[in-house]
Amino acid sequence: MQDIVIDTPTQKSVIHCGKGSFEQFAKGLDGKKLFVVTDSNVYRIYRDLIEKTFKNSPVHVIKAGEASKTYTTLIGILKHMLESGATRAYTVVALGGGVVGDIAGLAASLFMRGVKLIQIPTTLLSQVDSSVGGKTAVDLNNVKNAIGAFYQPGEVIVDPMFLETLPKREIRCGLGEIIKYGALDKEIYTTLCANSDRLFDMEFLESITAPCIQHKANVVAGDEKDLNGLRKTLNLGHTTGHAFELYYKRKSHGEFVLIGTYYELIIAQMQGVCGGEYADNLKMLIGKVIKMPVYDNAQKAALAAKFDKKNDEQSTVSMIVPAKEGRCAEIKMPLDEYVKTIGEIAEEIKEKK
Ligand SMILES: NC(=O)c1ccc[n+]([C@@H]2O[C@H](COP(=O)([O-])OP(=O)(O)OC[C@H]3O[C@@H](n4cnc5c(N)ncnc54)[C@H](O)[C@@H]3O)[C@@H](O)[C@H]2O)c1
Known part of the structure; x- marks a missing residue:
């Protein structure tokens, strides 16, 4: 204990x-x-x-x-x-x-x-x-x-x-947040990569829980009320995740976090913020937990990102995206460009299926 x-x-x-x-x-x-x-x-x-x-x-x-x-x-x-x-x-x-x-x-x-x-x-x-x-x-x-x-x-x-x-689906939801911590914390990332074949294993989950809590505890101690920008890093993948959650509804929060992280990782790659083996490994981890769903109307769903609490104004979408091992970055995009890009990523996923 x-x-x-x-x-x-x-x-x-x-x-x-x-x-x-x-x-x-x-x-x-x-x-x-x-x-x-x-x-x-x-x-x-x-x-x-x-x-x-x-x-x-x-x-x-x-x-x-x-x-x-x-x-x-x-x-x-x-x-x-x-x-x-x-x-x-x-x-x-x-x-x-x-x-x-x-x-x-x-x-x-x-x-x-x-x-x-x-x-x-x-x-x-x-x-x-x-x-x-x-x-x-x-x-x-x-x-x-x-x-x-x-x-x-x-x-x-x-x-x-x-x-x-707990049903397997709920384990998957928790893994959504755990992979999010992996994108924020180098040690958690390394542990996840080293154990990518046993992500659903109970012993592994027990061992990864305290490091995730410790990461969150450090962030919360430095920004309890979400005021100085530190705490919003915990929102990685959540801008698109929350927008899809509002529109598509049928999955759970943690699953949408994974889907949102995947989409925003691609945006980060397009913008040159993230790339190489690191981006591939994050995609691999996400792929071990969830199959990317094929979405129609992704552009309509993405519109809800204008309500995201991180935005300074509704016309600019703010996202916390993976950058390098243990580091994230904030990307701000005009709403119309964001919506178009999300639509393109959804089309690419559809074509690959
Ligand atoms: N406060 C925060 O910082 C924060 C962070 C992330 C998510 N959230 C919120 O958390 C909610 C999602 O939480 P969740 O994924 O735990 O969903 P949940 O509370 O709906 O639980 C998921 C399902 O698991 C069942 N369940 C719970 N414990 C169980 C157990 N031991 N065995 C079998 N079944 C069990 C529940 O009855 C439910 O059907 C969302 O509302 C989200 O907005 C809050």
Whole structure:
């Protein structure tokens, strides 16, 4: 087991990583006032564990899936907290994937102007990424994460035991974010290349989780509220990923991160920002995890990139792209040129199939 600490001006977060971290956490719960939020899948699979661990605490179960990330669900959690007699002395426990973590985190930030928060991520994506760093949110009018807050958890419990029940598709989603870290961090890149044939292997995933969290922890400690440009590097591949996510919907966040990274890598190559063996290796890693889908209407989908939070104005699209080993770069492109280029890349993928 390993502890990673993020010391930000608002809160010290301790991330307990490794097998046994949940058991260890469960031992220290006597007398604690907890309000647990989870989703319908996690509750179905882990009902016995939840009832045994949190025996005297209210448990709020939201419907699994991104469609639950709404203010209606958020208000449902807050109402349940009030009705069950929760006070400022309570701690919200978010037990689930990124959807549960984002929405329960926001509930914790709002209830009585803020109560303590513990994240227990149960998907690979939430373990390596979303449970760490304090971004919480719900979607609004089809805009992802439109309402949210920075709200650091006091503790994060990252136990790989939860990954044993995770469908392969969800592992793929987590690998999307892991490959993103590979494009940002030389050591993670080298490890991924050396283990490219065992990316789905549980032992490998356990071993790569802490380095990814450590990378994010370093970034968050240097730019907790996304103000000085450091934190936006974690958005690599996300401009196109989010635009496609809004339009095509049928895949999950992590899969769209991989697709977005692939498209933006090609843009980086076209602009001479990235190239050679490094670009080929990143493509190889992406190819080990996902087959590039053939998209019609890619230009229409790309238009949504005008809403990206990194843009200074809607007419210029900002992207964080891979550059060299351990280094990324920002590319800014006029919206019409970006849309045209995305259309061309989609056509090329179609022709190759
Ligand atoms: N806050 C951040 O910094 C941040 C970063 C990245 C992504 N996100 C957000 O995270 C969300 C995606 O997170 P996600 O990929 O974890 O999705 P998710 O929470 O929807 O979980 C994916 C699926 O796995 C199921 N599941 C969860 N744990 C399981 C387990 N142990 N065994 C079996 N099934 C399990 C869930 O019920 C769900 O069906 C998106 O809303 C995205 O915007 C937030």
